[in-house]
Amino acid sequence: MQLPGGLVEDGIRRRDCAFRPISGTLELALAEAGETAGNTPRAVTLALVTALGHLGGEPATPQRVAQLCVADRQFLMRELERHLGHTDGWFQVACRGCAAQFDFHLDYAALPVQEAGAAYPRVQVEVAGHKLAFRLPNGADQEALATLPVAEAQSWLLRQLAYQPIAVDALDAQATAAIEAALEAVSPGVVVQVQANCPECGAENRVDLNPYRALSHSSEALLQEVHQIAAHYHWGEAEILALPRPRRQRYLHLIDRARGMAD
Ligand SMILES: [Zn+2]
Structure with missing residues (x-):
């Protein structure tokens, strides 16, 4: 992944970076960053430190992540949302022309990114x-x-x-x-507002896109999954959280199947 801006260190502009694979450990840390950081910029730094495997070929320390320009941080948070499997979203709009409510669908990959x-x-x-x-x-x-x-x-x-x-x-x-x-x-620029036309009256409406949606996922469902696996296999919390997400999903599926046979 290439940052639209990049980190300039010792006169060199570094744009290359990559996320870690999704595990429960990462999902839980992201949920807790959103819940405990106190303010959004702090939560973004915590989330990106946790999620980035490298930043310009070096570890993504809090100090280096905090040095990224605002648009790079917004870009990374939206890419993180896609990395977590949320590739698109539905937005509910109240039309400013006729007050009708309508739903608006957006594919995040289609949003343009302006380079520095x-x-x-x-x-x-x-x-x-x-x-x-x-x-x-x-x-x-x-x-x-x-x-x-x-x-x-x-x-x-x-x-x-x-x-x-x-x-x-x-x-x-x-x-x-x-x-x-x-x-x-x-x-550099990341789109944080798009236009949606009302299907009733045709009025143009502006829809705000929160680039930090990756911070808004609660840990509730994840902890429920950990609980299910722990109760069935008697593994420790850290072991279960360390599983890559697809493998965790397979164990949950196996537990479901075993239960179905028992019923
Ligand atoms: Zn309308």
């Missing part, structure tokens, strides 16, 4: 005759932002992204907009 611009991850912007350099926001920025008051967020982020000390308070709205536009132009 040539200058990635750095941009130069001329502000009041000075050339200023900025980088794209990453997961570490998002994690810190999640704990800051909203009123301080924008100026804090601009200071973080600047390669040189800048007087953020001296920037006018036009300069801020120019910096944001330059970052936007170089950023």
